[in-house]
Amino acid sequence: MRKMLSLLVSVACMLFASAVLANDASSVRGIYLLTNYPAVTVRPGTTSTVSLTLDNHGAAPVRMKLRVENVPKGWKATLLGNGQPVGAAMPGTDNSVDLALRLDVPADAGTAPHTLTVDADGGGQHLSLPIDVALARKLPAKLSLKSKLPELKGSAQSDFGYEFTLKNDSNKDMLVSLAAKAPQYFQTTFTEAYGTQELSSVPIKAGGSKDIKLKVTPPNTVEPGTYPITVDVSAGDAKASAALKMQLVGQPHLTLSGRNGLMSTHAEIDKATSMPLVVSNTGGADATNVKLTGSAPSGWTIKFSPDTIDHLAPGKTKEVQASITPASESLAGDYMVDAQATSQGQSVTGDIRVSVVTSSLWGIIGAIILAIAVLILVGAVARYGRR
Secondary structure, rough: HHHHHHEEEEEEEHHHHHHHHHHHHHOOOOOEEEEEOOOOOOOOOOOEEEEEEEEEOOOOOOEEEEEEOOOOOOEEEEEEEEEEEOOEEEOOOOOEEEEEEEOOOOOOOOOOOEEEEEEEOOOEEEEEEEEEEEEEEOOOOOEEEEEEOOEEEEOOOOOOOEEEEEEOOOOOOOEEEEEEEEEOOOEEEEEEOOOOOOOEEEEEEOOOOEEEEEEEEEOOOOOEEEEEEEEEEEEEOOEEEEEEEEEEEEOOOOOEEEEHHOEEEEEEEEOOEEEEEEEEEEOOOOEEEEEEEEOOOOOOEEEEEOOOOEOOOOOOOEEEEEEEOOOOOOEEEEEEEEEEEEEOEEEEEEEEEHHHHHHHHHHHHHHHHHHHHHHHHHHHHHHHHHO
């Protein structure tokens, strides 16, 4: 009986707690104007931005008219939505609208604090959010670093360029040092966004900004995957950093060479000579449908067996035979023949040096002709030399 009573009491407590939570949840229904920072410090002669949010908790969408009150003389206060000036906002049910209050403070504003008020009216509601603005001639040194595209994708043969905006949010000029942390053997260089000169530091005037670019070159042997890169900037006690990602996808990389590295052979006129060639895939992905073609002097022929490699995995090689036949009118000497392997938009060329020699048959014929000429000469001397 006691156990049953205890169980009933527990259930009753749970139901009571649920009812309290439900009442608490329903009590926050409505539209609210909020900010994370209702008190800020601004330096005269600069522009500052305060982030705002117009939240709708379970209420019907209502058009809320927006305005800023108590703006000091000479100041400019602008409400922005999505970067554009706005005069009203309308958050959907259980949704929010991000806003920003941009303050342009004149240089002669003095140091007296001010309180501005952001008002929102609509649907019988009046919302008022006070923003306290303190003024200071000197602010702590501060750097901000914003990346336009923090994640890039490509192959190991690609060059990756990350662009940043580096801002000096202080009242003094700074010489900002630039540094990048990347995986081993990754090469990193900083340049100005539209320049080529490598940088290790960059001067930025007080309140100014500069666009910089980080170029990252991965090693050819890197495996496919996602690699982290960190950019650190500093000037004295002021520091900022940005986290980047590089996604590398596999890509085949073909090489073409002779057996044992030799790219030369001998050939006879009108006679096919076979030469072994080695096709290698040193990339990080399979090479498929590798086509073998060649170019040679006029009248020559060059053929490959096989002339297509259907599949070549990373780190694997395949030997093919190149059959080279010099033209009948070729003279003895050295000639260059090109062999080419192509796959998936990649192409690699190897130069083959071919030394052409006359055939043994022509050598025999030449020797016979020479012997006949000698005999004729000897006979002539013997016959006419007695006279």
